[in-house]
Amino acid sequence: MELICHKVALPLIVPFSTSFGTQTERDAMIFELKKDGITAYSEAVTDYGPHYSYEDNDTAFHIIRKYLVAAIFNVPKPEEFLKSVKHVKGHNMAKAAMEMLLWDFWAKDAGQPLHKYLGPSKGKAEVGISIGIDDTDVMKERAQEAVNRGFKRVKVKIKKGMEESIVNIVREGIGNKFPLSVDANTDYTLDDIEVLRSLDKYSLAYIEQPLDHDDIIDHAELARLIKTPICLDESIISEYRASKAIKMEACKYINIKPGRVSGLTESMKIAQLARENNIHTWVGGMLETGVGRAFNVALASSKFIDSPGDTSPNDRYFSRDIVKNPFKMMDGVIDANDGPGIGIQIDTQYLKKVEKERIKLL
Numbered sequence: 249m250e251l252i253c254h255k256v257a258l259p260l261i262v263p264f265s266t267s268f269g270t271q272t273e274r275d276a277m278i279f280e281l282k283k284d285g286i287t288a289y290s291e292a293v294t295d296y297g298p299h300y301s302y303e304d305n306d307t308a309f310h311i312i313r314k315y316l317v318a319a320i321f322n323v324p325k326p327e328e329f330l331k332s333v334k335h336v337k338g339h340n341m342a343k344a345a346m347e348m349l350l351w352d353f354w355a356k357d358a359g360q361p362l363h364k365y366l367g368p369s370k371g372k373a374e375v376g377i378s379i380g381i382d383d384t385d386v387m388k389e390r391a392q393e394a395v396n397r398g399f400k401r402v403k404v405k406i407k408k409g410m411e412e413s414i415v416n417i418v419r420e421g422i423g424n425k426f427p428l429s430v431d432a433n434t435d436y437t438l439d440d441i442e443v444l445r446s447l448d449k450y451s452l453a454y455i456e457q458p459l460d461h462d463d464i465i466d467h468a469e470l471a472r473l474i475k476t477p478i479c480l481d482e483s484i485i486s487e488y489r490a491s492k493a494i495k496m497e498a499c500k501y502i503n504i505k506p507g508r509v510s511g512l513t514e515s516m517k518i519a520q521l522a523r524e525n526n527i528h529t530w531v532g533g534m535l536e537t538g539v540g541r542a543f544n545v546a547l548a549s550s551k552f553i554d555s556p557g558d559t560s561p562n563d564r565y566f567s568r569d570i571v572k573n574p575f576k577m578m579d580g581v582i583d584a585n586d587g588p589g590i591g592i593q594i595d596t597q598y599l600k601k602v603e604k605e606r607i608k609l610l
C-alpha cells in the first residue's frame with residue numbers, strides 16, 4: 249500500500265475574487281492511494297489561507313499526517329473511517345480528503361462509477377456558474393456569456409457596498425426571469441437589514457450566506473425580514489447543524505460542499521434530510537481541479553440534489569487540468585463519469601509539471 253500527497257499549483261485563467269480576496273492560482277493537494285491494483289485519488293479543498301473556513305493547506309496536511317493517515321492504513325469503508333477519527337474535532341476538509349479517497353477506492357473495488365455507488369443517481373448534474381467580484385460591466389458580460397453557454401443559473405459574488413450595483417447591472421444583462429442568485433460569503437450583519445432588503449426587488453433565487461460563517465440564529469431572523477430566500481453554505485458543517493438550521497427555518501436552500509462537511513457520507517445525509525423537509529440542495533465548488541470536481545459531479549448527480557450547482561466545467565478555471573478527461577458541459581448539463589470510481593484519468597505529465605512537492609505518507 250502506498251499513499252502520496254502531490255502539492256500542486258495550477259494557474260487560473262481569470263483571477264477569482266470574493267469578499268475574502270483574490271486568487272491567481274489554485275494551490276491544491278492531490279492524494280493518491282495504491283492498494284491491490286487499485287489507484288484511488290482525492291483532493292483537499294483547502295487553499296492557501298484560512299479565509300473560507302479556519303482550515304488551509306498547511307493545517308489540513310498537518311491533521312492528515314499526524315491524525316488521519318493511521319486510520320486509513322487498512323483502507324476502511326468511509327463511514328468506518330469517520331467513526332474512527334471522531335476524536336479529531338473539526339478539520340472537516342482534512343477528513344474529507346481522506347474520506348473521499350476511500351469512496352473512490354471502494355467504488356473502484358466494486359467496479360462501479362461513484363455516482364451510482366453513492367445511491368440513486370440521475371446520471372448527470374445541472375450546472376450553474378459562480379462569477380467572482382470584478383468591474384461590474386465585466387461581471388455583466390460574464391453573466392451574459394454564461395446564459396448564452398447554457399448555464400442553468402447565474403450566481404454573482406457580492407460584498408458590502410457593491411451589492412446593488414452588481415445585481416442591478418447583471419439583472420439588466422440577463423433579464424428579470426433568468427435564475428440569478430448572489431453569494432455574500434458572510435460579509436453582512438443584521439445591522440445591514442436595509443441594504444439586504446433592497447435586494448428583494450430583483451427576484452433573486454436566493455442570497456447565499458449573508459451573515460456570519462457559523463451563524464444560524466441571525467439567519468433565521470433575517471429569513472423573516474426579507475423576501476429573498478436564504479441559502480446556507482459556510483454555516484452547514486454537518487447533518488446535525490443542517491437539522492438545526494431546518495428546525496429554525498434559517499434557510500430554504502443548502503449549498504452542500506463535501507469538503508466542508510467531512511466528505512460524501514455526511515453530504516448524502518444532509519441531502520436526504522433536506523429533501524425530506526422540502527429544502528432545496530445543490531452542490532458547491534471550491535475551485536477544485538478535475539479530481540475534486542469529479543466528486544462534486546458524482547454528488548450533484550444524486551437524486552437528492554434538486555437545484556443547479558457550481559460544478560462548472562473545468563475549462564472555465566484552468567487552461568489545462570491535471571486530468572485528461574475534464575468534464576464538458578452541454579446545455580447546462582454535465583454527464584457524470586461512467587468509468588469506475590470518479591472515472592478520471594490523471595495527466596501524469598502535467599501533474600509532474602505543476603507539482604511543487606511530492607510527499608510519501610504511507
Ligand SMILES: [Mg+2]
Nearest residue numbers: 431456457481
Ligand atoms: Mg458560498
